[in-house]
Amino acid sequence: MKHILTTLILSISIFSFAHAQTQPILNLEKATKIADAAQEKAISESWNVVISILDQGGNLILLRRMDGTQIGSIEIAQLKAKTAFEFKRSTKIFEDMIKGGAVHLTTMPITAVEGGLPIFQDDVIIGSIGISGVTSAQDGIIAEAALKATGFM
Amino acid sequence: MKHILTTLILSISIFSFAHAQTQPILNLEKATKIADAAQEKAISESWNVVISILDQGGNLILLRRMDGTQIGSIEIAQLKAKTAFEFKRSTKIFEDMIKGGAVHLTTMPITAVEGGLPIFQDDVIIGSIGISGVTSAQDGIIAEAALKATGFM
Amino acid sequence: MKHILTTLILSISIFSFAHAQTQPILNLEKATKIADAAQEKAISESWNVVISILDQGGNLILLRRMDGTQIGSIEIAQLKAKTAFEFKRSTKIFEDMIKGGAVHLTTMPITAVEGGLPIFQDDVIIGSIGISGVTSAQDGIIAEAALKATGFM
Amino acid sequence: MKHILTTLILSISIFSFAHAQTQPILNLEKATKIADAAQEKAISESWNVVISILDQGGNLILLRRMDGTQIGSIEIAQLKAKTAFEFKRSTKIFEDMIKGGAVHLTTMPITAVEGGLPIFQDDVIIGSIGISGVTSAQDGIIAEAALKATGFM
Incomplete structure (x- = not known):
């Protein structure tokens, strides 16, 4: 009897877990904090992005x-x-691959320029950040600083 | 004394000239104030936009x-x-015209749904706001509240 | 006298303030002069653009x-x-970067071919010119000649 | 002998005409005259288009x-x-048809708003003019005035 109850309770809890199937999310509050950190870094370097x-x-x-x-950065940042x-990876990885000879990657619908980073939480992707406005290396510095300052890196 | 007056007149005329050849702008600070006012109104009504x-x-x-x-509002708001x-006018004007029988206007590349308002300063257009998420009438209420709260209406 | 000086200082400060909140513009008259200069250069070289x-x-x-x-130049010039x-820069800069090995830049939505130049006034961008029709080097010569002839370079 | 020569010359010229298979064209000079006439009419009415x-x-x-x-007129005029x-006809014809109940025409890739006119020469279409900026009736007045002033209507 005890065994049956235990099995039943275990079944329910496993079922609940499996049924929940949620994903962590990036809400406006978190996004605002990340953007504030990015903007703070940009201001400290006198960069506009x-x-x-x-x-x-x-x-x-x-x-x-x-x-x-620059107006072009509105589209590039996105x-x-x-x-x-x-692609759950830094845009710099694609930039480096193409620079290293993988020119065929330019035929993919990607933007292979540093300044884009995925945002992970508990090893699950919950979003991404894109920075554009200064050199792509500087864009990348801002993106990284923003995620580090908010505990996402 | 004459010299000062001449300088003064010159200053004014330079000012007028500069004014004729320039246009007022909407910077991030102003845009943030308008967006804050819009968000405050939306929160007060428990609307998501x-x-x-x-x-x-x-x-x-x-x-x-x-x-x-709703995700569709990302594009609709823009x-x-x-x-x-x-078109320097409220999107509601187009909505009302089409509802009133001007069906031919649907062949123009416009979004004729309430919730979009131009932003004017000294009778010159300096930008616009677009709200989407609730009913178009409610979207319009938020847009108007945002511009009124920030002195642009 | 004091009053006049005060007024004068006020005028200047209003002027400065107005300047900070405004941007210089490119009107049809200026654009026509630039286009006339471009066309004159093209005619003098027997080039069609x-x-x-x-x-x-x-x-x-x-x-x-x-x-x-050529018809294709209608879109390319734009x-x-x-x-x-x-991007506030000559399209030749992108052309040279890509030719120099920065192939990853081809994944950006840019037209990296000589013949496009930004137009600045008081270090602020007020527009741009795009020329297409002959070789890109010749297109660039026309664009530069047009801006130089009208005092924008 | 004279007769034979005349016949020969006539034959050649008829042959050339038939063989040529040309179409009348609208060059930049004609287009500029039409645009000047449109602009003159617009200025006389204090309309911006x-x-x-x-x-x-x-x-x-x-x-x-x-x-x-208004910026939207850049696309609408085109x-x-x-x-x-x-469709070799005034855009007003489509506007009137849709207003008159032919709502299904809005599913065609047309812009059914007054202000667009075809340009004919010897009953052959050589181009078209599109005006946008004021009311569509006023846009139409400018288009018509431009073609009449230059002998194309």
């Missing part, structure tokens, strides 16, 4: 264009975030 | 998606802002 | 296609102007 | 945006000209 953040579904949750940033999200 | 703001050139300067907002900017 | 000019918001203000110009505007 | 002209192939040959014109060219 667009900050773009996607959520766990790869959909835009926040975009900010700092004064004086494209970097898109590539980082869609 | 995307807030999108374009600058004096019609280029995106800020976007925020409140938690729980399209409403685009239409309000490009 | 499309001349495309964007304003301070990146929006098309003028386009002219000289007789006999795309060169777009890239020059959006 | 975009003037767009396509050639005998339906390709853009000239575009001018008058100061203060779309009106495209519809007028592609």
